[in-house]
Amino acid sequence: MNRIPHETSGEPNPFRSVTLDRLRRRTSMKWRTYPADVLPLWVAEMDVPLAEPVVRAVTDALALGDTGYPAGTAYARALARFAAERWGWHGLAVERCAIVPDVMMGVVEMVRLVTGPGDPVVVNPPVYPPFFQFLAHMDRRIAQAPLGADGRLDLGVLEEAxxxxxxxxxxxxxxxxxxxxxxxxxxxxxxxxxxxxxAERYGVRVVADEIHAPLTAAGVDFVPYLSVPGAGSGLSLMSASKAWNLAGLKAALAVAGPGAAAELARLPEEVSHGPSHVGVLAHTAALSEGTAWLDALLAALDAHRLLLAELLAEHLPGVRYRPGESTYLAWLDCRALGLGDDPAAVFLKRGRVALSHGPDFGTGGAGHVRLNLATSPEILTEGVRRMAAALR
Structure with missing residues (x-):
């Protein structure tokens, strides 16, 4: 993986700031789902302290008693500035944004705006498991257009879908x-x-989940869906939650292309009551003042992708790993290990390391696991060591 390294920001490596003992004091899903002897490398939470601007925004709000309902456009304006500076996209119109509780609840609301019960929604497996769960719960029919063998969109398969x-x-x-x-x-x-x-040819409405957009590897450019020609009827969901580890501070933005503004205007008013005002303040601070912290995080993640490749080559050479261009997640092909469709179950039982189960991601997920890279090098190394020990 030869990429131009990220610029150093002067911020400390956030993965060096939290010890395992301190992490085990956390009470969130990552650290409470499994027994204490299990090393959790599964759900998308990062083992980092929060960026200082985020901490300051939240503590200032608490000190002021500013814990009411969300209002205003500060979050959307911060995202528009971030998009212009980071992605060269100047087309994010604040007037075509709406605050939603989080990205997946935003997805649900956007899909409701452009489809009805029983209508089909195309997805590209292997893909984030809640896509299947949320769509099925809202009575939409799932149509699969699997990724190609190279892990990219297969446009022929997509057109047929x-x-x-x-x-x-x-x-x-x-x-x-x-x-x-x-x-x-x-x-x-x-x-x-x-x-x-x-999508224009067939009259399909695209709803883009772009939550991992700020987390691209060095030398890789993220392209917002709404920035490309012909995407004006699309809708996007964006949030600071993944890149700044703010899942517990609920807030996201729905963004409409010019041709979808009328649909977004029909968003029920009660949806705007779901986001947390403190969450909105935290996300706004992250986008506006937390970019140096983000740069330090991205540089560390670049190093972690390389480290994981080295660890697998040494301890688990049968595992195939193509370092991702974004996210802090690693998709590992374990089929050559002979562990069946769900190797994560074997790694958990024998190695006491928790990974995400490949079959949950749909077609193409059998024989795979998803590993969370967003931890310290020491914990990542111990995780691979435990995986290797599970094969003995």
């Missing part, structure tokens, strides 16, 4: 994961423009 989705004459949507979870693939401008062209 679109054709079938609209064959009955109803409405259809495409829930696009960009960057893609679990593979870490960053869709190119050309790929996204091709998606937009297909």
């Amino acid at each position: 679109y054709r079938r989705a609209v064959a009955g004459g109803g409405r259809a949507a495409h829930l696009l994961c960009s960057p893609h979870n679990p593979t870490g693939t960053v869709h190119t401008a050309e790929e996204l423009a091709a998606v937009a062209a297909l």
Whole structure:
């Protein structure tokens, strides 16, 4: 993996600031789902302290008693500035943004705006498991257009999925994961423009989950879906939660292209009551003042991708790993190890290391695991050591 390293920001490596003993005092899902002897490298939480601007924004709000309902456009304006500076995208219109509780609840609301019960929604497995869970719960029919063998969008397969989705004459949507979870693939401008062209041809509405957008590897450019030609009827969900470890401070933004503004305007008012005001303050601070912290994080993640490749080559040479272009997640092909469809179950039972179960990601997930890189080098090394020990 030869990439230009990220610029150093002067901020300390955030993964060097928290010890395992301190992490085990946390009470969130990552650290409380499994017994204490299990090393958790699964759910998308990072083992970092929060960026100082975020801590300051939250503690100032608490000291002031500023814990009411969210209001205003500060979050959207901060995201627009971030998008312009980081991605060269100047088309994020604040007036076409709406605050939603989090990205997945935003996905649900956007899909409701452009489809009805029983309508098909195209997804690209292997993909984030809640896509299947949330769509099924809201009575949408899931249409799969699997990624190609190279882990990228297969436009031929996608076109066939679109054709079938609209064959009955109803409405259809495409829930696009960009960057893609679990593979870490960053869709190119050309790929996204091709998606937009297909969506326009077949009348499919694209809803893009872009929560991992700030987490690209060095030398890789993220392209917002709404920035490509022909994507004006699309909708996007964005948030600071993944990049700054703010999942517990609920807030996200729904962003509409010019051709989707009317749909976004129909968003029920009660949706705006779901986000946390303190969450909005935290996310706004992250985007506005937390970029130096983010740069330090990105540099560390680049190093962790290289470290994981080295550790696997030494201890688990049968595992295939293509370092992702984004996210802090690693998609590991363990099929050569002979551990069956769900190797994560074996690693948990025999190695006492928790990874995400590949089959949960749908077609293409059998024989795979997803590993969370966002931890210290020592914990990452111990995790791979435990995986190797599970094979003995």
